[in-house]
Amino acid sequence: MSPLNIEKGSSSHSAYDLRSHMSDVVETHTLAVLVQNEAGVLARVIGLFSGRGYNIESLTVAEVDRAGHRSRITIVTSGTPQVINQIKMQLERMVPVHEVHDLTVEGAFVSRELALIKVIAKGEHRVEALRIAEIFRANVVDSTLQSFVFEITGTPEKVDAFCELMRPLGEVRLARTGVAAIARGV
Amino acid sequence: MMSITKGKDAMTRQMTGAKMVVEALKDQGVEVVFGYPGGAVLPIYDEIFQQNAIRHILVRHEQGAVHAAEGYARSTGKPGVVLVTSGPGATNAVTGLVDALMDSIPIVVLTGQVPTFMIGSDAFQEADTVGITRPCTKMNWLVKDTEHLSDTIHQAFHIATKGRPGPVLVDIPKDVQFATGTYVEKPQARVSHYQPKTVGDPAMIEAMVEAMEQAERPVFYTGGGVINSGPRASKLLRELVAATDFPITSTLMGLGSYPASGKNWLGMLGMHGLYEANLAMHGCDLMINIGARFDDRITGRIADFSPNSLKGHVDIDPSSINKVIHADFPVIGDVTLVLEEMLRIWKARGSKTNSAALKRWWGQITEWRAVDCLKYKGSETTIKPQYALQRLEALTKKYDRYICTEVGQHQMWAAQYLGFEDPNRWMTSGGLGTMGYGTPASIGVQVAHPDALVINVAGEASWLMNMQEMGTAIQYRLPVKQFILNNERLGMVRQWQELLHGERYSHSWSEALPDFVKLAEAFGAKGILCKDPADLDDAIMEMLNYNGPVIFDCLVEKHENCFPMIPSGKAHNEMIMGEVDTRDVIGAGGGVLV
Known part of the structure; x- marks a missing residue:
């Protein structure tokens, strides 16, 4: 409820949409x-x-x-x-x-996102990054002595999880494509 | 120059883009263009100069061009056409575009643009016209190649007029106007995949008819969609009302589709609608919405809108259905075709209404009517605005009459006190509420109907917003009558300040109004001043008998409020009438609503 105590449905399509959607499921x-x-x-x-x-x-x-x-x-x-x-x-x-x-x-659909993740890390952290990448089936598409760029494809949740695991290992820079999706079957 | 292209059987014609514009307009049956020249449309104006098939009306401001085209479109059912230059020409047209978008009026606007090789260089009079007008149009195009120009213009007409009508814009760079290309005739043009569904689902229509047979307290709620669907829709609507004997009300936009003199007519509904219309909406058990969109001026508080009714909703735009109010019988289709089907099913089933219940319902409505919600306190010394309109109605009723309005109190009074017997006779800015609409609209109407009586019922503040168009009226000898209810106030703003803002009248009056009679004379029109109710009839007759444009300065009561009124955020059964104490009628919740 807004401070003005406006009831749900007071206005639905003026520029001032003051309805509370709290009871409705988003x-x-x-x-x-x-x-x-x-x-x-x-x-x-x-x-x-x-x-x-x-x-x-x-x-x-x-x-x-x-x-x-x-x-x-x-x-x-x-x-x-x-x-x-x-x-x-x-x-x-x-x-x-x-x-x-x-x-x-x-119906059922497949939804995938591609991300390029640059991890700037040193020593053991580089090894750990590679190990996690293998588990996530991420590819290394660029490598320097200070950094890797991983390419990962998957659901947004998988990409999120991978990024979260990389963050403690070093500085992470991220480029994501957003979701592409298509229905399963014919 | 004629030539035959290889591999195609159709004969094709080569011509410049500028000539194509004129050819395409002719092909589309356009008779009138409202416009204003400028650097980026000079080639098109050169072509207009060299032909006589299309008449060009030179307006005084590009906003006026679009409103005039709207007046033309609303009063004829044909699309209105506008031609303006790039940059400021296009930006000045924007208000008119949004006005036409909100009220679903078919308008084709052609704008000049700087040459393609200069686009993006901040050239003189360059504006990103398609970018600016994208949310203001149903569709718009920037044509970068003369080869696509005629095809795009034909598409533009198709899209403006098919489905839910609306404004479209074609932006034409100057080099595209000069270059030569192949003209595509109208029948050969791609009409695009845009083919909206027009035939309603017969099963759903039958379900609605079944509900109509059982209804105890039905009401028809009709809108601008009936008028947009063409004159046949109004004819079918009248048949349906006669067949069912249901009461009928209409939105501001739909006035005239059912005659005001018809016995089932409840008057307009909504914020300033009639008591009987709003209470019928609130108390009904079946509401059949035909071509209206449950606008917030209509519904009042959504949670309490017609709480105990089943609702049918006929609309050509699927996005209008279930947008605001849930429809139990949603029918997507053109009003004419759906009404035809409703009548067919009604007859085929040998339908009968629940006549005993309907009789009780009419008894209730008669009681509401007896309240006489439009009564007001008369005066022998001051002209009441309602009185002025009653006299205007009485004295012009027998004329072949078209009414335009500006926006505000006078607009609502005009809707309440003037009676409309036929569609396309009432031109007003509903959705956008554009002050300054009426004067140019009246010019557009008069261009389309040179021998008719065209009156713009105005307030002095609205009228001043596009008064430059009096120049257009004089130039083309358009005898438009500007009937100004002059209260020296922004009446509706003042009314809200009185009701909601503790009578603090912040900037809602003008301390420097012109002498309207002298102003009329300066333009070359006739000016009439009237301030005594005793002189009003004679003054109106003087206006009607003058063969030319008139500015009628009708000095009215300065502090009259427009009633009935459903205060913002209230329900239909909480309307206030003239006599009650109006203090604090708008609660904190309603106060933030417009």
Whole structure:
């Protein structure tokens, strides 16, 4: 409840959304959005999220069909079921959007993220870093006497776990791609 | 110049981008363009100069161009077209774009842009027009190649008018206007994959009809979607109301789709809606929303909005359904097609309403009507704004009449006291609430309907925001009547300050208003001043009988409040009427709402 004691539902779509969502369960959903690959389409999608106050936890985009000029945007977002539904509807009505799939509700899906992790470490810590990397099946893609760069692919949780284990070993610098996801099966 | 391209059977024509713009507009059946020239659109203006098929109306400000195009579009059902230059031309058009977006008005705006090789160099009159207008349009494009120009313009018309209508913008760099390319005819243009669903789900419609048969306290709640769907939608709506004998109310945007003189008409609903309309919404057991979107001006406090009703919602935009209010019968489709299907099913089933219950419901509504919520304290010395509108209504009713408004108290009074018998007769800024909308809109309407009576009901503050467009009215001999209810206040702001801010009237009046009669004369129009209720009828007749634009300065009561009113954050059954003590009617919760 806000200090002004505004009840839930006082305003739903003015710029001042004062509703308390506390009683509503916030869900995380992974959306696959197939869009026309044209100038400004990403700005359009991002603008929808910022303009209407939706969350973006992760967003990746790349062309997936050159001949058909299609790009695929994978968005991980969170909100109450009503907000998630609005996000999908708002995306679907955009002119350059061809398809919107809510992978979270459409069935099992695979979700992966790639990260490049630079670890600057000395002595035993270098050995430990390599040992952990092996357990996580991370590859060494660059090596100097002071540092490694590991490449790791996996769920965001796996990437998080790997990074947390690296931090005590030395200075960690991180580049992550965000999540790409696709439904299992056909 | 004609040439035939290899491998294609269609004959193609080569021409400059500037010529393509004019050709594409002709192909789209455009008759009028509202615009203002500038450096980056000179090639297009040169083409306009060399033809007579398309009429160009020179406005005095680009915002005026868009509102005029909106007035044109709302009063004809056709898309309005605007042509402005780059940079400030485009940024001045932005308010109009958002206005059209909020009210779902089909507008095609063509903007000039600096040449492609200068984009990004902070060139003179350069602005990132597609970037600025991306959230202000349904769709926009920057055309970087003349080969794509005509195709894009055809797409722009398709998108502006199909599905939920809205504004689109095509940004055309100057070198693209000069270069030569292949003109694509309208039938050959890609209409894109954008093909919104228009046919509602018959099973859901049947379920809704079944609910209508059983309803004890039904109400139709209609909106601008009925008008956007075309005149046939209004005709079908009237048939459906006649077949069911259900009461009907409408949003501000939907006025005229059902006639104000119709016996089932409850009047407008919402924040300043009629008592009987709002209480019918609150007390109903079945609400059929046709082409409205549960705007916050309509619902009041969501938690207490029509708590005991099943709700049907017909909308062409799937994102409108379940956005604010849960729909028990969601129907995605075009209003005309859905109404056709509803009537077909109604007849096929031999449907009958629950007439005993409906009779009781009408009995209740009659009691609410008897409250006469629009009554106000008259005066023999001061013109009450409500009285001015009642007289305007009485004296103009028989005319072929179009009404525009600005935004504020006068707008709400116009919606309450003027009666609309047909769609497309009422042009007002609903969603965005744009002061300065009415004067240019009235010009757009008059351009489309040269022989009709076009009145802009205005407040003096709103009117001053786009008064430069009187120049346009004079230049094109457009006899628009500017009916200004002058209270020397920002009336609605003043009303809220009285109700919510302890009567501290912070900057809600102007101490330096112009002499409107002299102003009219300076423009070359007729000015009429009226301050005595006894003179009002004669003064209005003088306005109506003058063949030319008029600025009517109607000095009205300065502190009149607009009632009924659902205070912010309250429910429909908590509306306040004129006579009650209005102090502290807006609680702390409502105070932060707009």
